[in-house]
Amino acid sequence: MSVIDLSNLPYPGNNLRSFLDSVCEENELDFAAYAGMDPIAQTVHGFVNYPDEWQTRYVNEGFQHRDPALLLASRSIAPVDWQRLRGETTFRDIFRAASDHGISEQGLTVPVRGPYGDVGLFSVTRNCSDREWGLLKTKILGGLQTAAVHLHDNVIQSHSLTRKLTHPSLSARELEILQWIAAGKSQQDVGDILSISNRTVEVHLRSGRSKLGALTTPQAVGRAIGLGLVHPS
Amino acid sequence: MIIVIDGLNRHRYTRLLDEMFALRARVFGQRLGWDVDIIDGKEVDQFDALDPAYVIGLNDTGHVVSCVRALQTTGPHMLSDVFHDILDGEPPLRSATLWESTRFCVDTDILERGNTRNSVSYATCELMAASLEYAKNSGISDIITVIDPVMNRVLKRSDCAPYDYVGSTKLMGKVSAMAALLDCSDARIGKIRAFAGIEGNIFVSDQRAYELSDEHTPTTAAPKVEAVSADAHVRQLLEEYCVDQITDADTLEDMRAAKRLTEMLVEAGMVDKKHASGTHG
Numbered sequence: 266m267s268v269i270d271l272s273n274l275p276y277p278g279n280n281l282r283s284f285l286d287s288v289c290e291e292n293e294l295d296f297a298a299y300a301g302m303d304p305i306a307q308t309v310h311g312f313v314n315y316p317d318e319w320q321t322r323y324v325n326e327g328f329q330h331r332d333p334a335l336l337l338a339s340r341s342i343a344p345v346d347w348q349r350l351r352g353e354t355t356f357r358d359i360f361r362a363a364s365d366h367g368i369s370e371q372g373l374t375v376p377v378r379g380p381y382g383d384v385g386l387f388s389v390t391r392n393c394s395d396r397e398w399g400l401l402k403t404k405i406l407g408g409l410q411t412a413a414v415h416l417h418d419n420v421i422q423s424h425s426l427t428r429k430l431t432h433p434s435l436s437a438r439e440l441e442i443l444q445w446i447a448a449g450k451s452q453q454d455v456g457d458i459l460s461i462s463n464r465t466v467e468v469h470l471r472s473g474r475s476k477l478g479a480l481t482t483p484q485a486v487g488r489a490i491g492l493g494l495v496h497p498s
Numbered sequence: 499m500i501i502v503i504d505g506l507n508r509h510r511y512t513r514l515l516d517e518m519f520a521l522r523a524r525v526f527g528q529r530l531g532w533d534v535d536i537i538d539g540k541e542v543d544q545f546d547a548l549d550p551a552y553v554i555g556l557n558d559t560g561h562v563v564s565c566v567r568a569l570q571t572t573g574p575h576m577l578s579d580v581f582h583d584i585l586d587g588e589p590p591l592r593s594a595t596l597w598e599s600t601r602f603c604v605d606t607d608i609l610e611r612g613n614t615r616n617s618v619s620y621a622t623c624e625l626m627a628a629s630l631e632y633a634k635n636s637g638i639s640d641i642i643t644v645i646d647p648v649m650n651r652v653l654k655r656s657d658c659a660p661y662d663y664v665g666s667t668k669l670m671g672k673v674s675a676m677a678a679l680l681d682c683s684d685a686r687i688g689k690i691r692a693f694a695g696i697e698g699n700i701f702v703s704d705q706r707a708y709e710l711s712d713e714h715t716p717t718t719a720a721p722k723v724e725a726v727s728a729d730a731h732v733r734q735l736l737e738e739y740c741v742d743q744i745t746d747a748d749t750l751e752d753m754r755a756a757k758r759l760t761e762m763l764v765e766a767g768m769v770d771k772k773h774a775s776g777t778h779g
Contacts, residue, residue, distance in 0.1 A: 340505025340549045342570050342597070343636035349506070377594075378548075378573030406637030407595055414572055414594035436588040438664075464681060465662040468640050472591040475572070 281416070285314045288412050292405040294389045296368060299416055300335055301377075301385040306424040319366035326362070331355045338374035339384050344406060347372045348395075371398045375413040385417030411480070418478050433492070439473040440494055442466055447486045448498045499556045500628040501702045501710060505549030510711040516540065517562035518554055525603040530646060531671035545569060545576060545600070553629045555621050556702075557608070560710055564604040564625040568633065571596045571642065577677060581644055584677050585665035591642060597633055599643040613694070623656050623694035627687055628701065634682040641680045646673045653678070657689040737769045 285297040298313035311329070313320055329335060333353045338345040347370060350356040360370040372390030379385070389409065391401065435443075445455045456466045470482060477492075479485035489495040503511050519540035526532045527541055534541050548569065555564035569575040575598045577590040604625065609618045633641055642664065645653070653659055660678035667676040680686065691697070708714055740763065743756035763769045 337506050342504065342549070342551045342568060343632070345506070378570050380573055380578070382574075403635075406635075407639060408637075410594040410637040434589040436585075436591075438588070462661055464640075465679065468591065468593070468596065468662075468679060471593040471595060471639075472571075475593045 281312050281420070282314055284412075284416060285312070288409070289314065289389070292389070292408065293401060294391045294405075296390050298388045299385065299413075299420070300329070300388075301417055301420045302383060303421050303424060304382045308424070310420050315368065316366050319363065319368060322362065322366070323359075328359050328362075332359055334372070334374045334388055335386050338376050338386055338388075341376050342378070344373045344375045344409070346402070347374070347390075367392075369393070371395075373402065373409075375409055377413050377417040379417060379421055383417070383421050385413065385420065387413035387416060414475060415478070415480055418475075422478065433476040433478075433494075435473055435476055435489070435494060436469075439469050439476070440489070442469050443473055443486055443489050443495050446470075446482060447490065447495050499558075499702055499706070500624065500700050501554050501556060501707060502551060502632055503554060504551040508549075510713065512712055514554060514556075514562055514710060515552070518552060518565045519546075521562055521565060521605055522601055522603060524605075524607070526601065529606075530673050533671060545574070548574060551632070553625060553632055555604070555625045555628070556710070557616065561608075562605070563608055564621045566599050566602040566625060566629050568597045568599050568629065568641075571598050576600045576644060577642065581675070581677070583668045584644065584675060588665065591664065593640075595637065595639040597638050597641050599629060599641050602629075602643060602645060602649060619652075619656070620694050620696075622652055623658075623690050624696055624700055626653070626656070626658060627690045627694075627696055630680065630682045630687050630690070631700075634684075634687070638682055641682060643678050643680060644675055645678055646670075646675055648673070650676065650678065653680075657693045658686060733769060736763060740769060 281299070285299070289295065289297050296313065296315050298311070298315060300309065300311040302309050315323075323329065333350045333356045334345070334347060337350065337353075347356070351370070356370075360368075363370070369390050369392035371393055372388060374386050374388040377385035377387065387409070391398065393401070441459065442455055445458060446452075450458065452466050452470070453463060456463045459466075470485075473489070474480065474482060474485040477485045477488040479488055486495065490497050501511075501514065503515065508515060519542050523534075523536045523539055523541040526534050527536045535543065545567070551568045553566050553568065554562055557563050571577075571590065571592050572594060575590075577585060577598055578592075582590075602625070604618055604621045606618055609621055610616050611618065613619045630641065643660075647667070650660070658680070660680055662679045664677045664679065667674045702710065740756070740760040743759065744753060747753035747756050760769070764771045
């Protein structure tokens with residue numbers, strides 16, 4: 266398993282490292298890291314906004330081969346709080362080393378499972394007390410889940426073969442809702458027109474955005490129009 | 499009482515998992531007549547190999563009375579791979595904050611009627627509240643759940659009616675199945691708890707989780723280590739070895755390990771404490 270720093274590679278339309286910076290900024294976090302395994306392209310991608318010396322040491326000491334935040338979190342469907350890993354010897358070894366670089370052992374890893382056996386692990390850390398961490402986590406976890414899947418999908422689809430296999434397949438309901446949004450209707454209007462609850466509109470919109478690799482609804486509408494799934498009005 | 503078993507801790511709970519797979523075999527194989535594979539009285543499918551999370555209800559004696567399985571909708575799950583009939587051929591929902599729940603069941607053979615703590619109704623509400631709480635605490639906003647019409651009626655009666663459905667009801671075995679949507683909101687969790695009179699934390703404590711694990715065998719006492727009477731020469735060599743290990747330790751970690759080893763040998767009666775405790779002795 267080798268770590269490719271995507272942030273040093275040309276990456277059209279995306280700067281993944283600045284994405285990590287903005288996630289940290291928005292969520293009061295110190296650092297973020299992503300590692301993704303793509304079985305189709307047979308590659309492992311990793312990029313972080315940790316201090317450079319820690320990145321170098323992490324790779325030189327081969328921590329990616331035994332870091333429980335990576336190895337164990339991929340077996341969970343829920344975000345894994347590192348508090349759950351404190352009993353692991355390897356966790357203590359790595360975090361003793363990390364503390365030399367100002368990295369706290371307070372953190373969590375969001376596992377992402379993709380449709381082709383691809384797995385992404387999005388980790389964030391923040392130096393604070395257990396109490397503060399608990400409060401922060403409750404506030405940011407939903408947003409982190411969305412950010413993690415968005416990041417993972419973008420990395421996986423940067424490989425051309427994978428992109429060809431992952432043409433977004435939207436349901437009739439998702440397309441119908443996006444079509445009304447493209448026509449300028451609000452979410453509430455769409456619910457009224459289709460006689461469904463606002464929550465139903467919301468859950469389909471979330472799904473539509475996820476399938477189109479978009480973080481916002483306007484972005485999703487734009488991409489759906491670009492793919493000919495929705496007609497501009 | 500509820501325990502969550504996932505890919506990180508499942509190796510410690512083979513007994514509970516076996517009881518759960520047996521319950522699923524009785525409910526889905528026999529009672530509902532679904533086309534499921536049952537081997538050795540256990541119902542296990544390909545999704546159980548994907549490290550799902552199981553939310554499991556236990557009675558006071560620590561036996562499984564209810565269970566449900568959760569998977570992410572971003573990757574392989576039942577609605578994407580097996581239940582497409584229910585979706586009328588449409589692709590399933592996919593979202594970072596939507597989980598799929600399947601194999602929801604309670605043990606109607608063990609549990610009583612009525613609404614005591616040992617009733618079907620209480621166990622159903624407790625499992626429902628726990629699975630919504632576990633999802634909510636993981637940043638999940640909604641659950642899509644595959645259920646039969648009986649379960650659908652139970653949800654409605656328990657003040658937990660789905661806010662919508664996806665696809666349509668389809669016959670599966672003796673009964674039909676449908677995909678219902680539930681929000682993991684405090685409002686919904688509060689309503690189910692109020693309906694069943696569930697108060698306080700419903701998840702097991704760390705201590706209880708340990709007692710429920712395979713490694714905990716309360717009935718048999720730890721085997722007593724017999725004192726080994728090594729002859730004087732071997733004893734001296736071992737004591738020297740212990741002293742060397744402690745004095746030559748480069749790191750705190752090595753030092754601790756050496757001391758632990760020495761303590762073990764002292765306890766086993768293989769070395770003398772005053773000779774083997776190194777530079778401080």
